[in-house]
Amino acid sequence: MAPARARLLHVMVDCRDPRRLASFWCELLGVEVAGELDDAFVFLTAPDPDAAAMAFQRVPEDKIQKNRVHPDLAVEDLEEVTAWVEANGGSLVAEHDQGGARWNVATDPGGNEFCLVQAGSS
DSSP: OOOOSOOOOEEEEEESOHHHHHHHHHHHHTOOEEEEETTTEEEEOOSSTTSOEEEEEEOSSOOOSOOSSOOEEEESOHHHHHHHHHHTTOEEEEEEEETTEEEEEEEOTTOOEEEEEETTOO
C-alpha cells in the first residue's frame, strides 16, 4: 500500500447556524467544541485520536439538495437514538432493514442527512 498523502482532518458541514448544529452533534457523538473561528466556524473534538472531527461552517444559503456524502454512525440502540434525534430537532427520513443490516436515514436540525446504523448489523 502506498503511503498516505493526506489524512482526513474534518468533515465540514455548511450551515446557517454553526453553533446550533455543533450543539446537536456534540450531544449525539458525545464530544465537545474544540474551538471557534470568527463566528463562522465551529470545530468539534474527534471521537478518538485517529478519527476525523466534525466542523461547521456558516454559509448564507439554506440546504436545498440531498447530501452527496454523509456520515454513518454506529449505534447500540437504533430506536432510542432515532427518538433522541427527533426530540432534538432532527428528523427521521427512512427506515431500512436489508440483508440483516438495519439503519435509519435521519437529518440534523439543518437538514443534513446521516445514517444511524444498528451496531453489529453491517
